[in-house]
Amino acid sequence: MIALETRYGFRxxxxxxxxxDEPALADFFAEVTEEDRxxxxxSAVRQVSPSQLHAMTDFDHHRHESFVAFAPESGAIIAAATLAVDPEGKTGEVAISILPDHKGKGIGWTLLDHVAQEARAWGVTRLQSIESRDNRAAISLERxxxxxxxxxxxxPALVLLERAF
Structure with a gap:
């Protein structure tokens, strides 16, 4: 477990x-807004399937890892991030979700920074995120x-955001 602090002082x-973590992740995604899912x-997802949850928690430390973020006081999952790397190990893709009542605290920024550091440590040279054009908050943060x-x-509904290391 790693303790992180956002630029706003949220720990x-x-x-x-x-x-x-699959049952807790199912509960987490049930609490994420429909738009954020x-x-x-x-795509429109009412409920994250067991196979999707299993894929999120099936990591190999070289091509795929998912992270869960917890509120220290409750131990509940407040955010989740996934890093998936191509077979060559050079390009990674990141996806992050945050509970609605924890947005605006800098969690997204801090998680993205953590995932980027992890990707660099693996030798990834380019980190990408595919976003809906409607997801202005994520696009703004990534830029x-x-x-x-x-x-x-x-x-035309999607945009690719990319950062080279």
Whole structure:
């Protein structure tokens, strides 16, 4: 477990997600807004399936890891982040979700920074995020962190944000 602090002074703990976290992750995603689930999975998702939860918690430390963030006082999951790396180990993709009542505390910024550090440690040279154009908060945060944005050919609803290390 790693203790992190946001630029706003909010403290939370983070660790790798495990299969035993699947029920808590199901509860977490049930509390995430419908719009945020759509942003996270890039489609309308009413409920995250058991196979999706299993995939999130099935990590290998080289190509895929998911992190869960906890409120220290309650131990409840308040955010989740996933890093998936291509077979060559050079390009990683990140996805982050945060509970609505924990937005605006700097958790997204801090999680993205943590995942970026993890990616660099693996030898990743480029970190990407695919966002809905409607997800202005994520796009703004990623641009603030040095990501550049470009259109995804053939899909006007999505944008690719990318940062080279």
């Amino acid at each position: 939370f703990d983070i660790r790798l997600a495990t299969h035993s 759509r942003f996270r999975f890039l 603030e962190m040095g990501f550049s944005a470009r259109a995804i050919e053939g899909d």
